[in-house]
Amino acid sequence: MMLKPRLEDHLVIGKYTGKVIIGVGLLMVIPLLTSIAFAEWDTAIDFVIGMAACFIFGFGTQIACRTDKDLEWSHGLVVASGSWVVATALGALPHFLSGHEGSYLDAMFDVMSGYTTTGLYLLQDLDHVSHGLNMWRHVLTYAGGQGIVVIALAFLFRGTAGAYKVYVGEGKDERLLPNVINTARAIWLVSLVWLAFGWIALSVTGLALGQSPVRAILHGLWVFMGAWSTGGFAPQSYNTMYYHSVVFEVLSVIVFIAGSFNFALHWAVWTGKRAEIRKNIETVSFAITLTTLVLLATFVLARNGVYSDAVILARKSFYQLASGHTTTGFSTIFSRAFVTQWGPVGMLATTIAMAIGASACSTAGGIKGIRVGIIAKAFFHDVRKMLSPESAVVRTKYHHVRDIALEDPIVRTAMTITLAYVVMYLIVTVVGVLHGYPVVEAAFEGVSAASNTGLSCGVTLPSMPAAMKVAYMVAMWLGRLEFMSVFALIGYGVSIVRGK
Amino acid sequence: MAAKRSVEIPRTLTHPQRWTGYLAGMMTEAAYALVLIAAALLIALAARVIWP
Amino acid sequence: MRLRRAWLGALAAALLVLTAGCAEQHAGGGAPENPNELSSGDLVERMREYDGMSVSFTGEAIGEAMLRGDHAWIHLNDDAYYEKNIEEGAPLGGQNSGMPVWVSADLARKITTFGDYKHEGDVVRVTGVFHAACPEHGGDTDIHAESLDVVQRGHTVVDEPKRAKLAWAIALSLVAGALFVADRAIAGGLRA
Numbered sequence: 101m102m103l104k105p106r107l108e109d110h111l112v113i114g115k116y117t118g119k120v121i122i123g124v125g126l127l128m129v130i131p132l133l134t135s136i137a138f139a140e141w142d143t144a145i146d147f148v149i150g151m152a153a154c155f156i157f158g159f160g161t162q163i164a165c166r167t168d169k170d171l172e173w174s175h176g177l178v179v180a181s182g183s184w185v186v187a188t189a190l191g192a193l194p195h196f197l198s199g200h201e202g203s204y205l206d207a208m209f210d211v212m213s214g215y216t217t218t219g220l221y222l223l224q225d226l227d228h229v230s231h232g233l234n235m236w237r238h239v240l241t242y243a244g245g246q247g248i249v250v251i252a253l254a255f256l257f258r259g260t261a262g263a264y265k266v267y268v269g270e271g272k273d274e275r276l277l278p279n280v281i282n283t284a285r286a287i288w289l290v291s292l293v294w295l296a297f298g299w300i301a302l303s304v305t306g307l308a309l310g311q312s313p314v315r316a317i318l319h320g321l322w323v324f325m326g327a328w329s330t331g332g333f334a335p336q337s338y339n340t341m342y343y344h345s346v347v348f349e350v351l352s353v354i355v356f357i358a359g360s361f362n363f364a365l366h367w368a369v370w371t372g373k374r375a376e377i378r379k380n381i382e383t384v385s386f387a388i389t390l391t392t393l394v395l396l397a398t399f400v401l402a403r404n405g406v407y408s409d410a411v412i413l414a415r416k417s418f419y420q421l422a423s424g425h426t427t428t429g430f431s432t433i434f435s436r437a438f439v440t441q442w443g444p445v446g447m448l449a450t451t452i453a454m455a456i457g458a459s460a461c462s463t464a465g466g467i468k469g470i471r472v473g474i475i476a477k478a479f480f481h482d483v484r485k486m487l488s489p490e491s492a493v494v495r496t497k498y499h500h501v502r503d504i505a506l507e508d509p510i511v512r513t514a515m516t517i518t519l520a521y522v523v524m525y526l527i528v529t530v531v532g533v534l535h536g537y538p539v540v541e542a543a544f545e546g547v548s549a550a551s552n553t554g555l556s557c558g559v560t561l562p563s564m565p566a567a568m569k570v571a572y573m574v575a576m577w578l579g580r581l582e583f584m585s586v587f588a589l590i591g592y593g594v595s596i597v598r599g600k
Numbered sequence: 601m602a603a604k605r606s607v608e609i610p611r612t613l614t615h616p617q618r619w620t621g622y623l624a625g626m627m628t629e630a631a632y633a634l635v636l637i638a639a640a641l642l643i644a645l646a647a648r649v650i651w652p
Numbered sequence: 653m654r655l656r657r658a659w660l661g662a663l664a665a666a667l668l669v670l671t672a673g674c675a676e677q678h679a680g681g682g683a684p685e686n687p688n689e690l691s692s693g694d695l696v697e698r699m700r701e702y703d704g705m706s707v708s709f710t711g712e713a714i715g716e717a718m719l720r721g722d723h724a725w726i727h728l729n730d731d732a733y734y735e736k737n738i739e740e741g742a743p744l745g746g747q748n749s750g751m752p753v754w755v756s757a758d759l760a761r762k763i764t765t766f767g768d769y770k771h772e773g774d775v776v777r778v779t780g781v782f783h784a785a786c787p788e789h790g791g792d793t794d795i796h797a798e799s800l801d802v803v804q805r806g807h808t809v810v811d812e813p814k815r816a817k818l819a820w821a822i823a824l825s826l827v828a829g830a831l832f833v834a835d836r837a838i839a840g841g842l843r844a
Contacts, residue, residue, distance in 0.1 A: 140769065142811040145821045152824035157663075159831035163838060164659040189670055197817065199738050204670060227714045227729060227748045228737040230769040230811075282613070289613055293622060310718030310725070336715055336727070337748035344718075344725050344752065344792055350637065357633040358626075370625030371618075377628050387636060394640050402647035412791040414644035418637060434696045434793055441699055441784065562746055 219554020
């Protein structure tokens with residue numbers, strides 16, 4: 101039986117959604133200052149409008165929804181998924197006002213793609229976009245990677261017990277520290293320290309590669325943000341092919357692989373448990389699946405004679421595969437080259453990499469290493485059980501920060517979510533096929549959207565049918581929030597109408 | 601009230617003593633990525649041997 | 653209660669406007685014709701066929717010339733914006749498309765303006781060999797140019813602040829400010 105939500109429930113949800121949106125408005129200060137610094141006045145106005153809209157919603161909701169009630173589980177989930185929708189609708193204002201988007205839907209597609217760290221975009225003429233708008237594209241993907249709710253938690257929420265419930269709603273369930281607000285802060289600490297080092301390294305490299313100091317600093321920051329958040333936005337339409345440099349590629353690989361780690365893993369490694377990096381179920385699972393897929397793609401590319409020597413082969417194959425597997429979406433080949441150069445097997449390997457994705461509780465998307473690892477362990481567990489005498493007790497453990505016994509409920513949850521991802525991948529692929537795209541391309545692009553990767557084989561274009569844009573947006577949202585909180589939002593909507 | 605909502609990270613997390621640990625942690629993470637790159641190079645070398 | 657109704661009404665109205673904005677905007681006027689016999693799109697679409705062929709390629713130089721010793725990387729876009737960009741009032745014509753070009757540093761220096769937000773770059777014609785996966789440059793797709801001519805000089809682009817947007821910005825900021833003050837006042841009132 102569903103309970104009809106009472107006024108109090110609406111008020112709590114409204115209040116906290118408002119808070120998150122105020123946080124989004126505050127984020128726009130960064131691109132606003134950037135456009136002022138570069139005297140991009142028209143862009144600056146776009147951000148003033150965007151900020152004002154966020155504050156009107158935020159403070160308006162605060163006034164309309166005044167309550168002292170704390171969040172319950174269902175509220176937390178609804179706030180998380182609901183804020184993402186509102187943040188997308190309002191965050192799209194600067195994109196739309198810039199005149200570079202074909203419609204408001206396109207603008208929202210780009211912003212949803214940013215928050216969910218996907219990296220597909222419909223923006224037109226990226227190579228003539230202002231520094232301010234480029235800053236906003238990358239800030240929102242960096243912020244979205246950590247979780248916009250995590251930001252609000254870290255900086256805006258007072259210590260409420262309910263805070264943890266919103267945090268979980270955003271697809272993160274690890275407590276790095278006993279207190280959720282401190283956990284949010286620890287996540288930010290890790291991200292900011294990496295930001296400092298990554299930004300400097302990439303900027304210095306850019307300078308050495310022949311960029312002017314100002315452009316090197318901006319590109320260094322933006323490429324870092326695109327990599328760390330496993331987002332895949334880059335400041336030029338050529339993506340990371342623009343830099344033509346092996347050093348730049350290695351640096352970005354290090355950043356996006358580190359960015360795809362579970363924050364609990366970061367915290368363990370940073371606080372002295374360095375062996376965790378080779379024992380953790382997720383790093384092990386990631387290393388195995390990535391290496392296997394690199395092997396597949398490399399062999400096919402070598403057999404077809406696409407690349408001339410071993411170093412080039414490794415560079416191209418590893419970069420696209422690692423970018424796909426961490427769900428980043430950077431690429432050093434043209435989008436269409438996946439079709440015209442890599443061919444179906446290369447695309448299939450990349451699609452599988454994207455589908456699996458990286459670590460849970462990270463900035464990455466996809467099914468995630470922990471689930472793949474748990475399911476693999478469960479499989480071998482069952483085989484072992486079958487082969488052992490009936491009286492024997494077979495025990496399996498997996499390591500994630502500590503040793504955990506593999507029990508049926510854990511396996512069940514991993515299986516359910518994996519199944520949900522597989523079904524979603526199938527649906528987006530079918531949507532693409534129904535619109536007339538070849539199966540391999542529809543699967544590649546659909547999985548790329550649903551796993552929040554952002555590699556493109558040339559399907560995502562402003563001229564794409566609106567139904568597919570909407571399907572991809574919903575897939576990004578579902579994939580990023582891992583279904584539950586989105587279903588909670590839908591359930592909330594249904595219960596308003598049908599509950600008792 | 602304002603003090604409670606302080607945006608600074610709790611001092612325990614940013615204590616100077618912790619920084620060497622943080623840096624070593626970053627190095628470990630970077631090393632993991634480099635090992636994977638090395639593996640990819642070996643695979644590519646093998647591929648070139650099989651399909652010259 | 654009335655306050656909440658009004659708020660819900662305002663939100664619903666905003667939602668309607670948003671939905672209306674989602675309709676496709678039809679661009680006025682056509683995009684310029686592609687300057688190339690073989691466009692960047694054609695080259696990528698049939699890479700194997702054109703690999704190693706000598707091509708002539710025209711496009712707007714964007715970004716910057718990245719000097720590497722006695723050579724440089726430039727990027728030439730032959731998309732809808734190679735003569736005029738959106739800030740100057742060009743219609744939307746799809747995403748960027750172009751080719752990386754490897755050229756001697758001396759030739760690269762002929763280019764004086766590169767395309768970005770505030771500039772429409774020089775339109776440049778190069779002739780050289782197209783590589784689907786360049787063995788010299790880590791397998792990148794590129795053109796090694798032997799000659800480079802500036803076809804048309806670029807220019808500065810001024811994106812004038814639009815008056816209507818400015819008015820909206822001021823009005824919305826005032827409303828936001830008023831709501832902020834009201835929120836604080838009510839919060840203060842409740843506590844007292």
